[in-house]
Structures are given as C-alpha cells and as structure tokens.
Amino acid sequence: MTRRIRLGGFYRSLPMAVAEDQGLYAAHDLEVEFDQVSSSTQQFQYLSDGRYDVVQTSPDNTANYRLNRGNPIGELVAAKGFLGLDHGMYLVVVAQPGIESIEQLRGKTISVDAPESGFAYVMYKILANHGLQRGRDYDIVSTGGVYDRFVAMVEQGADFAATLMSGGFETRAADRGFVLLDSVHDIYDPYLGVWAAARDEWLEGNPDLAADFVAAYRRASDWVFDPLNRDACIERLQRLPNTSPELAERLYQIQVTPGVGNIEGGALDPVGVRNVMNLRDEFGGFEEPQDIDELVAPSTELFDLRFIEASDRKQEGDRQ
Numbered sequence: 001m002t003r004r005i006r007l008g009g010f011y012r013s014l015p016m017a018v019a020e021d022q023g024l025y026a027a028h029d030l031e032v033e034f035d036q037v038s039s040s041t042q043q044f045q046y047l048s049d050g051r052y053d054v055v056q057t058s059p060d061n062t063a064n065y066r067l068n069r070g071n072p073i074g075e076l077v078a079a080k081g082f083l084g085l086d087h088g089m090y091l092v093v094v095a096q097p098g099i100e101s102i103e104q105l106r107g108k109t110i111s112v113d114a115p116e117s118g119f120a121y122v123m124y125k126i127l128a129n130h131g132l133q134r135g136r137d138y139d140i141v142s143t144g145g146v147y148d149r150f151v152a153m154v155e156q157g158a159d160f161a162a163t164l165m166s167g168g169f170e171t172r173a174a175d176r177g178f179v180l181l182d183s184v185h186d187i188y189d190p191y192l193g194v195w196a197a198a199r200d201e202w203l204e205g206n207p208d209l210a211a212d213f214v215a216a217y218r219r220a221s222d223w224v225f226d227p228l229n230r231d232a233c234i235e236r237l238q239r240l241p242n243t244s245p246e247l248a249e250r251l252y253q254i255q256v257t258p259g260v261g262n263i264e265g266g267a268l269d270p271v272g273v274r275n276v277m278n279l280r281d282e283f284g285g286f287e288e289p290q291d292i293d294e295l296v297a298p299s300t301e302l303f304d305l306r307f308i309e310a311s312d313r314k315q316e317g318d319r320q
Contacts, residue, residue: 001029002026002029002030002031003029003030003031003209003212004030004031004032004033005030005031005032005033005053005054005209005213006033006035006051006052006053006054007032007033007034007035007052007053007054007055007056007196008035008036008037008043008046008047008051008052008054008055008056009034009035009036009037009055009056009057010036010037010056010057010145010146010147010167010194011036011089011146011147011167011168011169012034012036013085013086013089013167013255013262014224014233014236014237014252014255014262015085015217015220015221015223015224015262016032016034016217016220017236018220018223018224018233018236019032019216019217019219019220020032021236022220022223024216024217024219024220024223025213025216027216028212028213028215028216029212030209030212030213030216032213035052036145036147037055037145038144038145038148039113039114039142039144039145039148040057040058040061040072040113040114040117040118040145041072041073041114041117043055043057043061044057044061044065044071044072044073044077044079045073047077047079047197047198047199048065048073048075048077048199053198053202053206054196054197054198054202054213055079055196055197055198056085056194056195056196057118057194057195057197058117058118058119058193058194058195058276059081059118059192059195059197059273059276059277059302059303060117060118060119060121060276060277060279060280060285061117061118062079062080062081062195062197062302062303063276063277063280063286063295063302064116064117064118064280064285065077065079066078066079066080066301066302067286067287067288067290068285068286068287069287070287071116072114072116077199078199078200078201078301079197079198079199079200080197080198080200080203080301080302080303080304081195081196081197081268081273081302081303081304082195082196082197082198082203082210082214082268082303082304082305082306082307082308083195083196083213083214083217083218083266083268083307083308084192084195084263084266084267084268084269084272085193085194085195085196085262085263085266086193086194086261086262086263087185087190087191087192087193087259087260087261087262087263087272088122088166088183088184088185088191088193088194088260089166089167089168089193089194089254089255089260089261089262090166090170090171090183090254090257090260090261091119091122091164091165091166091170091183091184091191091193092164092165092166092170092180092181092182092183092184093123093126093162093163093164093180093181093182093183094153094162094163094164094165094170094173094174094178094179094180094181095161095162095178095179095180095181096153096161096162096178096179097177097178097179098179099161099162099179099181100179101130101181102126102127102129102130102132102181102182103130103131103132105127105132105138105161105162106132106137106138107137107138108138108139108160108161108162109138109139109140109141109159109160109161110123110127110138110139110140110141110160110161110162110163111140111141111142111143111149111152111153111158111160111162111163112140112141112142112143112163112164113142113143113144113145113146113149114142115140115142116285118276118280119164119166120140121279121280121282121283121285122164122184122187122279123163123164124283125187125279125282125283126181126182126184126186126187129182129186129187130182134283141160143158143160143163146164146165146166146167146169147169149163149164149165149169150165150169150172150173153173153178154172154173154176154178162181166193168240168251168254171247171250171251171254172242172247175247185259185260187279188275188276188279189259190259190269190271190272190275191272191275191276192263192268192269192272192273192275192276195268195303196213196214196217198210200301203304203307207306207307207310210307211307211310211311211314213307214266214307214308214310214311215311215314217266218265218266218308218311221262221263221264221265221266222264222265224255224256224262225256225262225264230252233252233255233256234248234249234252235248237251237252266308266311267308268303268305268308270296270303271296273295273296273302273303274292274295274296277290277292277295277296278292
C-alpha cells in the first residue's frame, strides 16, 4: 500500500526530482506530495497543524520554533532534523544592478524571509562583516520565501536593494543583470543550509516511513552525484521553465559542488549545525541562554541520526 508524505519546501532540488522520476520513492511504497511554501512562518504553521509531515527547512528555523515561544506563530513546535539536504545551495546576497559591494547597501532596504528566520541571520552577519549594523545602517522588510523574493525583486521590480537567494534563483537573477555579492560560504564552512525536519510525534509514530523516505532520498542523492548521470541531470533541469541547456549546466554544477550544493548521501554534520546555532546566538536569537554544545551533542533534541543509521542498515541488508 502506498504511503503518503506531505512535504513543504522552498524549492525542489535535483535529488527530490530524481527520487520521483526514477521511481525511488515508489520503490519504497512512498508518494511524496511536494508543496512550495511561501515563508518559514507558513511552513511551521502548517507543520504544527499537521498539514505537512516533513519540511525542507533551515536548522535555524527548527531551533527557533522549538526553543523560542515568541516565534512568529506564537507556539512551540517540537520538531527535529533527521536528514541533511544541502549546504545552502549557493546562498548569496543578490543586489540590484549598479550595486557592486556590500558597503553600498548602507542606508538601503534589505529583504528577508522573516526578520528572525535562519537565513536572515546570514544576511545580518555578512553585512556586519562589512561594518553595517542591523537597526542602524539599513532597514529590513519581510517578503517571504526565496521564490517570493525572486518574483518581487526580479520580475515585479520591488525597490529593496538586496536579498538572499539560493536554489538556482540567484543564478537566474544574475542572468537578468542582478549582482551576486558575498555568500554564506564567506562566513561559515561547513554550513548546513537545509535539512528535512518533522515533528517528534510524527517521527516516533512513523519510524519505518521516515527511514524509507531517508533511504529513497539517499539513493536519489547517490544517483545525482554519479558523474555517469551528469547529462541526464542536466536534461532534467532543462524541464524547468525558462531553462536553457547552458543555464541547466550551471544549475547542475552548483547542486553537486561539495560544501555548496546538495549534501552527498544526506549526511547530517553536527559541525555544520553548530555554525548555524552560533550564528543565531551571536545575534541574540534565543529567548533563553542555550548551551550550543548540548544543542549539537548526541543527546540533542534538535536532530536525530537514527533514521540515517536505519537507512545504512537497510542498505547493508540489501547487499547481503
């Protein structure tokens, strides 16, 4: 019997598409229903309400909604990461044409998903590294998820000076004359950009379902990273709207670049999580003091490696 997973994410990466196209979800009797979210706030509201089973989100967002009662939906969401997805997918500052440096953003308006969301802290850190302080040197406006920011800035001509983009939207913006400045990789390496997260209750109630989702995704990841499948991956990317062969090749290269694009094999690196937590802590993003060592220790409630380990055992059993 086919089992359904409702997944809320910001964009569909190559491994996600391949898992569907190659029948890797189906091989585990899974149907993954992807819904593009409009913002991290909507994403966690739907996760809390049970309208999503799994979300593609930043570890920072998971921490915010798990630990801070004053988060944008006003309630705690006991969720945790269980599969690493990407290193930020070239998360980079995209500026209006004519802006050639971070310093030129002084006195401008900057767009973010939500002011206290994970990637907003990346923007604050990049700007701070160039001497620009939040609340003093620039204004913040909330515009929603990366797709919404791309549409607002590139297609609708919104007048904010810069935002963060990733997942291929930054490359499309650059092709339209927008300027790419500093990226997350200029401030942290490694950086765990996005993981798959789910509510504790769902994971505990569906351990086999979660493990099968992990196994299917990891097989798709292996397929994407196999150089023999390069041309097929580029062809798959060309199916996206307004994607030329040349653009598809550039998008593919970002997705398979180590430490930048997708995480090969879905590894969940505690060091990358630590860097994300340090960033939130630096900008006062925890309502109560947090022990960062505890947040990334094996006993943490922020992420759970059991499902990756179960996938390893399943693979080993298949080989035998």
